Structure formats: structure tokens, C-alpha cells
Amino acid sequence: MSFSIATWNINSVRLRMPLVERFLLEKAPDVLCLQETKCPDDQFPSTAFRKLGYQHIVISGQKGYHGVATVARRPIELVEKRDFCTMGDCRHLSVRVTAGDKKVLLHNFYVPAGGDEPDPGINPKFRHKLDFVAEMNAIRADHDATSGSVLVGDLNIAPLEHDVWSHKQLLKVVSHTPVETENFEAMRKAGDWVDLMRLNVPYEQKIYTWWSYRAQDWESSDRGRRLDHVWSSQNLASSFTGYEILREARGWDRPSDHVPVIARFDLE
Template identity: 80%
Template sequence: MAFSIATWNINSVRLRMPLVERFLLEYAPDVLSLQETKCANDVFPAAAFRKLGYEHIAINGQKGYHGVATVARRPIEIVERRRFCENDDCRHVSVRFDAGGKSLLLHNFYVPAGGDEPDPEINRKFRHKLDFVAEMNAIRAEHDEVSGSVLVGDLNIAPLEHDVWSHKQLLNVVSHTPVETTGFEAMRKAGGWIDLMRHGVPDDQKLYTWWSYRAQDWQASNRGRRLDHVWCSANLVPHFAGYEILREARGWERPSDHVPVIARFDLN
């Protein structure tokens, strides 16, 4: 059976725990990485996850904002909760676990959204986002014969032309501006990361993981963006068995504006 890792910006884990329960019961990934959990560590709903069989939990949370968590059905070792830009926002946690005879390092990221104005000189949130991505150059796809790396999360940038509903109309919209996409792709390639969602998928095929709450009918307008990503070290690519974007979750009751992405590997 394939080993699976899911990533999902849940937009408040306590508010949407019923959706998380539904997802875990129906799809049962081996590991789930959540972003924008929006709760401090001491109020994270760990008991609910353990009841569902996800007994191993790594959290980096804060009250009301940001926050990441990785839960698993197998033992995980917390490696790091890294700070970026000399800021205490909780946006990263990495864990290590064994799968298929390999030791895998899994990074879970929530990159800053960047605000509305794509000018770092007048928008400190956008400056922070650019600086954060630049610091991610230090996160490399470490691997050798017995180890590999995976990076997942809401990276808040849609890098390619068909990762957005309209390349032309979004060129000056935060998440798809040239300064973001150029720096993002340069960082990914410099780190040795493989973009698994585009591996074997033509660049002209539309891929979305996020649909705005602002759309009256998100499904009809289909104005999406690919903000959620799954990357891995080159040595894991031969083990990659495909992925699924769970678009239907955007239509669940009181949904997140992001949907889960499940990546599968031939690693038992």
C-alpha cells in the first residue's frame, strides 16, 4: 500500500474539527500537516486526533493566528520549530519518521499571505513575505541512500501561469506577482526540491487548491489558485505514486477556503 502525506490549511482547527474528522475517516492519510491552526498549543484538540488514531502530534501554535501542526499514525520525532525574519509567528514545524526503510524529514510551512498591496516599500506584510521566502533558501532537500525530505504547506504563492485562473489579470495581485513567483521558484530549485504537483502534469493544465470566500458561487466562477504545495527530494521521485486535490472539500459545510492535497508514495 502507498504511504500518504496530506496537507491542508484548515483556517482554525478547533472551528473545523468536524471537517478534519470527516477527512481523516474517509481518506486516512498516514500523516496530516495542517496550517493556520489558529490556537495555542495547550488548547489544540489533541484528544480528538488521538481518538481517530493519530496519536503522534507536533504543534507550533499561537492564539488566534497562524500556527502549524503535523499529526501521524506512526511515531514522529520533532526536529525543529524554526523562526523566520526574527519573528515569533508560528509558521514552521519539521518532524522525522520512518517509511519504507528510509528516514524522512517533513517540513510543514505556512508562508505569510503578504497583504493586498504588492509593494514592499509601502506594505510591510509584503516585505515580510518576500523576506520569509528568501530565508527559506536555507531549507534544503536533504537526502542520501537511507533518507529523504518532503516539504508541504500553504506557501501562499501560485508560481506558474496556470496555477491561477487568469495569469494576465493576477500579475499585480499578491500571490502571483513576478517578484514573488521568481523568488519562489529560484528558492525551490536552489534547495533541490521537486514540485510533485507538476511532476508529470503539463504546465498548461490548470491546478487550484484555493477558492476565495468572496466568490458568490466559487464552483461556477472557478477562480482558483494553487497556493498549497508538495515538494520532495530528488531521490523520492521514483517512489511518488501520485496525488489528489480534494476539490469537493471546498463545498463541505463551513469549509476552509483551501482544500486538502494528498500525496502518495510507494513506501510502506
């Protein structure tokens, strides 16, 4: 049975709902995880999602900032909304969904961006980001014969050399500094997570999911970063059939600076 999960930092779900509608009509993932919804729960456009067949909705939002939401065409059960770093930010939720013979625990994350200065001593936003990633060590890829785990979201770190347009030029730029990338990869490995987007992909192949608004011509300059990720427990990696990065969505009208990533699984 084919099962698909999409992740997308939408940068205001109400502002970009027409783009979400287009995406769902064209790609129809089973589950969509959104980040940076910037919307309190009582103003989330649930009616629009339900009209598109996404009857099952779990949200954790706040006015003007942050926010995550998971919507699905099949039943989902809220497991947790964790408050990382006791900041009161809405940056995580987890749900349980049935796919084939597996109960999948699905984490949806929006990791702090970290500001512009990569020095935790003078930049509290960067300190917050490092502390947040450290707390993510507690999120493990739990699984057994009948269950598995998936973690998706805007994790705001491009960990590998070819996850950015220029490794050398971005070593002192937030999202690709060594302190971020090393702690990020250590956290992923400690949780026994598989980086599905890099599974069976040549090391030197560039992968981007984000292009800055600051670029005059994002497409021709192509100075991207892989900030959005899809991880799974070891037992689901063998069922992973591939992913799609919807690069063209970056050129849609009034786009997010992130594009959707769709992961597909074949689960019996």
C-alpha cells in the same frame, strides 16, 4: 509500502474539527500537516485526533493567528520549530518519520499571505513575505541512501501561469506577482526540491487548491489558485505515485478556503 502525506490550511482547527474528522475518516492519510490552526498548544484538540488513530502529534501554535501542526498514525520525532524573520510567528515545524526504508524529514510551512498591496516599500506584510521566502533558501532537500525530504504547506504563492485562473489578470495581485513567483521558483530550485504536483502533469493543465471566500459561487466561477504545495528531494520523486486534491471539501459546511492535498508514495 504505500505512504501518504496530506496538507491542509484549515483556517482554525477548533472551528473546523468536524471537517478534519470527516477527512481523516474518509481518506486516512498516514500524516496530516495543518496550517493556520489559530490555536495555542494547550488548546489544540489532541484528544479528538487520538480518538481517530492519530496518536502522534507535534504542534506549534499561537492564539488567534498562524500555527502549524503535524499529526500521524505512526511515530514522528520533532526536529525543529524555526522562527523565520525573528517575528515569533508559528509558521514552521519539521518532523522525522519512517516510511519503508527511508527516514523522511517532513517540513510543514505556512508562508505569510503578504497583504493586498504588492509593494514592499509601503506594505510591511509584503516585505515580510519576500523576506520569509528568502530565508527558505536555507531549507534544502537533504537526502542520502537511507533518507529523504518532503516539504508541504500553504506557501501562499501560485508560481506558474496555469496555477491561477488568469495569469494576465493576476500579475499585479499578491500571490502571483513576478517578484514572488520568480523568487519562489529560484528558492525551490536552489534547495533542489521537486515540485511533485507538477511532475508528469501537462504544463497547460490548471491546478487549484484555493478558492476565495469573496466569490458568490466559487464552484461555477472556478477562480482558483494553487497556493498549497508538495515538494520532495530528488530521491523520493521516483517513489511518488500521485496526488489528490479534495476539491469537494471546499463545498463542505463552513469550509476553509483551502482544500486538502494528499500525496502518495510507494516506498520499499
